[in-house]
Amino acid sequence: MSDSSSTITFTHREAKRVVLGLLVAIFLGGLEQTIVAVALPLMSADLSGVEYLAWVISGYLIAMTVATPIYGKLGDIYGRRLMLFSAIVIFLLSSVLCAMATTMPVMILARVIQGVGGAGLLAVSQTIVGDIISPRDRGRYQGYISTAFAIASVTGPVVGGLLTEYISWRWIFWINVPLCVLAYLTARRALDKLPIPKLRRSIDxxxxxxxxxxxxxxxxxxxxxxxxxxxxxxxxxxxxxxxxxxxxxxxxxxxxxxDPVIPLMLLRNRAVAASSLMLFIAFIQMICMTILIPLRLQMLTHAGADEAAVQLLPLSLSIPVGAWIAGSLMTKLGHYRRLQLAGTVILPIAMAATAYTPADSTLLIILCTSLGGFAIGLLLPTSAVAAQNAVEHRHLGVATGVIGFSRSLGAAIGIAVLTAVLFALLQQYTPAGLSLSISATDVIGEMVEGALQTAAPEERQALVDAGTLAFRHVFLLSAGIALIGIAACLSAPDRRLSEKKPEVESHHY
Known part of the structure; x- marks a missing residue:
């Protein structure tokens, strides 16, 4: 058996064509994380499983978190092209299963499978950028990816709401079929030049x-x-x-x-470890703003879902702005840590300001969420590029998978821990002498649905005061967690980004 190897480089025009193809897959993966949210109440009612409603989101999120690092490793072994195509097929088939689900357990199972496909779409696409773009230029392209992801997140609830209102909630899954076909055809054409590795590596x-x-x-x-x-x-x-x-x-x-799934030496790499921790913390803050800010508005002011959604638009728009600025400056400066430091400093300030901003102060909330989103945007491309720049090319997929894993884990833990703390604080702060015959954990549902309008004015005010205090302390807790990101940033090295284009190895036997 002989081993000869050659290297393949991509021209700027070819690289742009590849990235454009990947953006379709990124958009598809990002869209599915938000498009389902508005359809959950009607979906659970149609499928007679309201008690399982939360698991439609949690199942997807858990599967994505677990599958992300594994996809990164398999991409290093079998090639990005094969793994991306397999992710598209899994996503397509699971979307059909979701659309045809007749019970909530079937829906949850389908969403778990869909989460596996979504992990591949996002993780493998980002790794391919690392395969063909030099670290110094990579920031700009990672900014494009973050922008596509944010646009998908913004349009998801709108598209989902329109489809659910005027056609059926099942069409939020049927719409994935043409999008998957488009993603496959676009990516297949763009990735023709990307070789399939033929190295014999053991699988753990x-x-x-x-x-x-x-x-x-x-x-x-x-x-x-x-x-x-x-x-x-x-x-x-x-x-x-x-x-x-x-x-x-x-x-x-x-x-x-x-040949481990996750080489532990990567976690001893300060750049990888610090970037993972910063993204883990950033996504705790993002889930805090995304879930708790509209919930606070609906609970304390009886605003509708449409008014609550307006408060989140600046967050969704400021994330791609921050990512684009960070990517452009990285390419210009050749460094990333000052941008990371700016993001980690701004983020806790934004969260602390949110804690003391009244729920109905729309302009101030928009300012706080815009600052928070901008800070998260600064961290997205810089952390991904910093981790990729610090490892050998053979570990590029694993490093990117670890970064994606940190994002998903932060979101999963953030939504669980912060909502659990909110429940506990509401129970602690709700006056025991109220004549309302509801438990503390029922307060959220009663206040959001407006059922407390019939209660005495002093009882309503007591619950609003308890909710205000509970939310304030949750946001302050979130701000305290965000401070850890500053220490993580300062502990990481500030390596200059390489200007050398990656050379993708093609091995023959």
């Missing part, structure tokens, strides 16, 4: 299995807390213990495996 099946089981159990336990179960409930305690044991076994396996 046991490590992948342990990682999947351990993370799934952990995220299920965290999600249960976010859905209202007690942190110390017996089943949750059992799930925590099992997940810790399985993840400890995963670490042991990775230390002995010849």
């Amino acid at each position: 099946y046991l490590g992948a299995l342990l990682l999947t089981i351990g993370l799934t159990i952990l995220l299920i336990a965290i999600s249960r807390v976010g859905h209202g179960t007690a942190l110390t409930e017996n089943l949750n305690l059992l799930l925590y213990g099992v997940s810790v044991a399985v993840l400890a076994s995963f670490i042991w396996q990775e230390k002995r495996a010849p």
Whole structure:
């Protein structure tokens, strides 16, 4: 057996064609994270499973979190093109299953499978950019990707609302069929030049299995807390213990495996570790703003869902602005840490300001969310490029997968922990002497639905005061978590971005 290798480089025109093709896949993956939200109440009613409603989102998020690092590793072994195409096919088939679901358990299963495909769409697409673009120029293209993702997030609720209102909620999944076909055809043409690796590398099946089981159990336990179960409930305690044991076994396996799923040396790389931590924290803040700001408005002012959505538009628009500016400046300056530092400093300030801003002060809320979104936008391309710039090309997919994993994990843990803290604070601050016959965990539903309008004025005001205090403390907690990002940024090295274009190896046997 002979081993000869050649290298393939991409011209600027070819690179632009590849990135344009990838943007379709990125848009598809980003759209599905938000398009389903507005259809959940009607969907759960049609499928007779209101009690399972939250798991339609959590199932997707858990699957995406678990699958992201595995997709990164498989892309390093089998090639990005194959893994991207497989993700598109999985996403397509699961979308059809979602559209045809007749029960909520079937819907949740389909959403889990869809989350696996979504992980591949996002993780592999970002890695391909690292394959063909030099680190210095990569920031600009990562900014394009962040922009496409943000646009998909903005249009998702609007498209989902229109389809649900005028056709059927099932069309929020049927619409994925032509989009998947378009993504496949566009990416196939763009990636013709990207070779398929033929290196014989072992696959750490046991490590992948342990990682999947351990993370799934952990995220299920965290999600249960976010859905209202007690942190110390017996089943949750059992799930925590099992997940810790399985993840400890995963670490042991990775230390002995010849080609581990996640090389532990990557986590000892300060640039990778710091970038992962910054994105983990940033996505906790993003989920905090996305979920809690409209919820606070609806609870404390009885505003409708449309008014609550308006407060989030500046957040969705400021993220791509920050990403585009960060990507352009990275290319111009050749460095990234000052941009990361700016993002990590602005973010806790925005969250602390949100805590003390009245729920009905629309202009001030827009200012706070715009600052927070801009800060998150600064961190998205800089952290991805910093991690990719710090590793060898053979670990590029794994490093990108770890970054994507950190984002998804931050969102999953953020929504669970912050909502659990909100439940606990509402229970603590709600006056015990109220004549209302509702429990503290029912306060949110009653206030959002306006059922408390019939209560006495002093009782309504007492609940509004309790809600105001609870939300303030949750936002301050979020701001305190965001401060950790500053320390993470300062601990990371500020390596100059390489101007050398990647040379994709093509091996023949």
